[in-house]
Amino acid sequence: MSDAYPAVPAGLGPEPMPHLPPEAAVRLQGFLTRMEELSGSFIGYPCSQDYDYPEIAPFLRFSMNNVGDPFGESFFRENSFEFEREVVGFFQRRLRAPEGETWGYVTAGGTEGNLYGLYLARELYPDGMVYYSEHTHYSAAKIVRVLGARSIMIRGRDDGEIDYDDLYETLQMRRDVPPIILANIGTTMHGAVDSLPLIRAMLKDLAITRHYIHADAALSGMILPFVKDPQQFGFDAGIDSIAVSGHKFIGSPMPCGVAVAQQRHVDRVARSVEYVGCRDTTIAGSRNALAPLVLWSAINRWGEDGLGERVRRSIAMADYAIERFAAYGIRAWRHRNSVTVVFPRPSAEVIGRWQIAPSRDIAHIITMPHVTRGMVSAAVADVAASLGAEGNATP
Numbered sequence: 001m002s003d004a005y006p007a008v009p010a011g012l013g014p015e016p017m018p019h020l021p022p023e024a025a026v027r028l029q030g031f032l033t034r035m036e037e038l039s040g041s042f043i044g045y046p047c048s049q050d051y052d053y054p055e056i057a058p059f060l061r062f063s064m065n066n067v068g069d070p071f072g073e074s075f076f077r078e079n080s081f082e083f084e085r086e087v088v089g090f091f092q093r094r095l096r097a098p099e100g101e102t103w104g105y106v107t108a109g110g111t112e113g114n115l116y117g118l119y120l121a122r123e124l125y126p127d128g129m130v131y132y133s134e135h136t137h138y139s140a141a142k143i144v145r146v147l148g149a150r151s152i153m154i155r156g157r158d159d160g161e162i163d164y165d166d167l168y169e170t171l172q173m174r175r176d177v178p179p180i181i182l183a184n185i186g187t188t189m190h191g192a193v194d195s196l197p198l199i200r201a202m203l204k205d206l207a208i209t210r211h212y213i214h215a216d217a218a219l220s221g222m223i224l225p226f227v228k229d230p231q232q233f234g235f236d237a238g239i240d241s242i243a244v245s246g247h248k249f250i251g252s253p254m255p256c257g258v259a260v261a262q263q264r265h266v267d268r269v270a271r272s273v274e275y276v277g278c279r280d281t282t283i284a285g286s287r288n289a290l291a292p293l294v295l296w297s298a299i300n301r302w303g304e305d306g307l308g309e310r311v312r313r314s315i316a317m318a319d320y321a322i323e324r325f326a327a328y329g330i331r332a333w334r335h336r337n338s339v340t341v342v343f344p345r346p347s348a349e350v351i352g353r354w355q356i357a358p359s360r361d362i363a364h365i366i367t368m369p370h371v372t373r374g375m376v377s378a379a380v381a382d383v384a385a386s387l388g389a390e391g392n393a394t395p
């Protein structure tokens with residue numbers, strides 16, 4: 001569409017913006033220093049920080065907006081749809097989504113992707129029942145409230161996977177109600193993957209043919225495609241939709257994500273909107289147009305091999321963390337293909353210093369690509385000291 005119109009003559013633009021007052025600039029510089037200091041202890045949350053995207057800075061001068069369906073055309077031409085389509089295409093291939101049968105867009109994060117998946121499911125089965133395990137991200141409970149959907153929380157195993165017996169028994173009791181199952185492909189606290197083959201086997205065994213499976217693959221959705229022996233995670237495992245965060249494994253200065261769903265489900269909710277001249281298939285109207293540029297840049301800079309190498313290094317770093325804990329006699333563990341290392345909850349002081357997320361009696365560190373051996377050794381030593389563990393402090 002952009003080539004279809006002659007360019008408007010240059011020189012019609014506004015006056016330059018005023019400079020930042022000196023005291024405001026100083027304040028911002030102080031804030032930058034604070035962020036730089038904090039990044040040295042960023043080991044508890046699943047956000048990569050091994051990037052820089054200077055090529056995106058010039059685009060801060062434009063009111064870009066990806067309102068509408070990135071696979072359509074819009075009257076709002078300051079968009080980055082062409083890059084968004086390539087990002088979605090990359091995720092579709094990695095998530096084993098059949099070409100031509102699935103659709104996707106860049107979201108504001110994993111939560112929006114989960115909302116999108118459950119919205120499509122609720123539109124398909126208005127009387128459906130949402131099932132999710134107690135280890136599911138807290139956004140799920142909020143989303144079912146927003147959607148006004150009925151839901152049942154299933155017990156979780158201690159290692160973070162859903163309790164399959166509880167799921168089976170609960171499904172069995174309500175065979176007349178279409179189940180909408182939110183499967184965790186990497187839980188927040190334990191990095192656990194709910195077994196899609198087992199879930200599908202249950203549905204088959206109970207002869208439930210009307211069902212929907214949404215995969216919450218916020219972090220592991222960009223890890224499992226790059227390992228040799230992944231747990232099942234994608235469309236080839238029978239899912240209807242999936243949500244992956246962009247700011248987690250790939251890494252982005254602004255929260256973002258990608259939602260991919262079966263095209264036929266998306267077509268049910270699509271509406272045509274004259275105001276922007278395109279199909280409305282997304283949750284938000286105005287959408288971040290810089291996020292697709294960031295993800296596109298990352299994918300092109302690292303390439304398939306580079307992304308795979310980051311995954312391998314991160315998993316090796318998780319094993320290093322477990323070894324360091326073992327040297328202090330502390331049992332730490334991780335799931336197969338996970339970079340989430342679980343260990344006993346340390347003191348509040350250590351939690352604050354290393355930005356560690358606790359839950360009940362456990363805590364975790366997540367060895368994202370920016371995490372170094374030095375950071376791991378220092379964090380583990382602090383955790384060990386707070387737990388009163390003694391051992392070999394020399395890495």
Ligand SMILES: Cc1ncc(COP(=O)(O)O)c(C=O)c1O
Nearest residue numbers: 109110111137186187188218245
């Ligand atoms: C498993 C899981 N799902 C969903 C989310 C929410 O993702 P976001 O923070 O991108 O909205 C998270 C965030 O940590 C998560 O761990």
